[in-house]
Amino acid sequence: MNNEIITPDQEFEQKLRPSRFEDFTGQEKIIERLELFVQAARQREDVLDHVLLSGPPGLGKTTLSYILAEAMDVNIKCTSGPVIDKPSDLAGLLTSLERGDVLFIDEIHRMQRAVEEYLYSAMEDFVIDIVIDQGPNARSVRLNIQPFTLIGATTRAGMLSAPMRSRFGLVNRLDYYDALTLCKIVKRSASILGVEIEDGGAMEIASRSRGTPRIANNLLRRARDYAQVKADNIITADLADQALNLLDIDGDGLEEMDKRILSCIIEKFGGGPVGINSMSVSVGEEADTIEEVYEPYLIQEGYLQRTAQGRIATDRAYAKFGLVPPAKD
Numbered sequence: 001m002n003n004e005i006i007t008p009d010q011e012f013e014q015k016l017r018p019s020r021f022e023d024f025t026g027q028e029k030i031i032e033r034l035e036l037f038v039q040a041a042r043q044r045e046d047v048l049d050h051v052l053l054s055g056p057p058g059l060g061k062t063t064l065s066y067i068l069a070e071a072m073d074v075n076i077k078c079t080s081g082p083v084i085d086k087p088s089d090l091a092g093l094l095t096s097l098e099r100g101d102v103l104f105i106d107e108i109h110r111m112q113r114a115v116e117e118y119l120y121s122a123m124e125d126f127v128i129d130i131v132i133d134q135g136p137n138a139r140s141v142r143l144n145i146q147p148f149t150l151i152g153a154t155t156r157a158g159m160l161s162a163p164m165r166s167r168f169g170l171v172n173r174l175d176y177y178d179a180l181t182l183c184k185i186v187k188r189s190a191s192i193l194g195v196e197i198e199d200g201g202a203m204e205i206a207s208r209s210r211g212t213p214r215i216a217n218n219l220l221r222r223a224r225d226y227a228q229v230k231a232d233n234i235i236t237a238d239l240a241d242q243a244l245n246l247l248d249i250d251g252d253g254l255e256e257m258d259k260r261i262l263s264c265i266i267e268k269f270g271g272g273p274v275g276i277n278s279m280s281v282s283v284g285e286e287a288d289t290i291e292e293v294y295e296p297y298l299i300q301e302g303y304l305q306r307t308a309q310g311r312i313a314t315d316r317a318y319a320k321f322g323l324v325p326p327a328k329d
């Protein structure tokens, strides 16, 4: 399996992560909007409104959060939904923020309900309740905190509760990148890494990266290794093609797990509909990962449909394996 292609490598990503709006390629609408709100807030010497960033993994949510903090010229503190055990963990973080600071909460849809509710008053009125003393003397005091910007990132916007969602002033959904945009990203990354790449090579990588900058960068890295061993360190279209074939990434950018999911629906479940849990057992991947990582791309590319009864393989999925879809009644 090529899980390394889709999983983040912190050190490597850090190096390639754009730190200013100008270096962030693609998602033009979102960038235009965010730049405008940053400018407006700065002019008023105000704190930036809370921002929600949603979209599949590797499209730039964390990157944008850092860019926003940088553009506002404030500190950023990072945490993640599942690691906040109880409201008091959050209280410590919130009281440590200075005016205008960014609190970045990754995987915000995985926050516990009690923690989430605790966050509401902080987001809305910049106050929190803390319990002091213990036993019979225990009492709750209301504490003002500095106005701050919460940036929440989620791969599953649909799993966010309505009250949480409504507290974000700026809601942005990142979409998959087209190949041309990814091509620019690949070339930028190559120049940072000092890798020589031809236009054709960059395009080959871009069109096989499932619309995802993280994957494009990871494939670039693999192509670089290949070029170093097999050629003169130059990534041509031909060389990129060979390197990606070696990784089992096909011409449509599908990787082994994508194909396993599709062939499982077709071969074991007669084309579907099949429930996520049966599919998860059958392909040997967690249901969450299938839903967050693999399915969105397969759906966008028209290989898979999600219906109330379950997942269905489309005609395109059959065609992918050279099969004829069953006649519909």
Ligand SMILES: Nc1ncnc2c1ncn2[C@@H]1O[C@H](COP(=O)(O)OP(=O)(O)OP(=O)(O)O)[C@@H](O)[C@H]1O
Residues within 6 Å of the ligand: 008, 012, 013, 014, 016, 017, 018, 023, 024, 025, 026, 056, 057, 058, 059, 060, 061, 062, 063, 064, 153, 155, 185, 213, 214, 217
């Ligand atoms: N628009 C972009 N331009 C250039 N590089 C990008 C862009 N978006 C993402 N990247 C690159 O892809 C990598 C992954 O992006 P990032 O970590 O921001 O994704 P994410 O949406 O936070 O993913 P996850 O949901 O897994 O946390 C970054 O290190 C960065 O180098």
Ligand SMILES: [Mg+2]
Residues within 6 Å of the ligand: 061, 062, 063, 106, 153
């Ligand atoms: Mg992230």
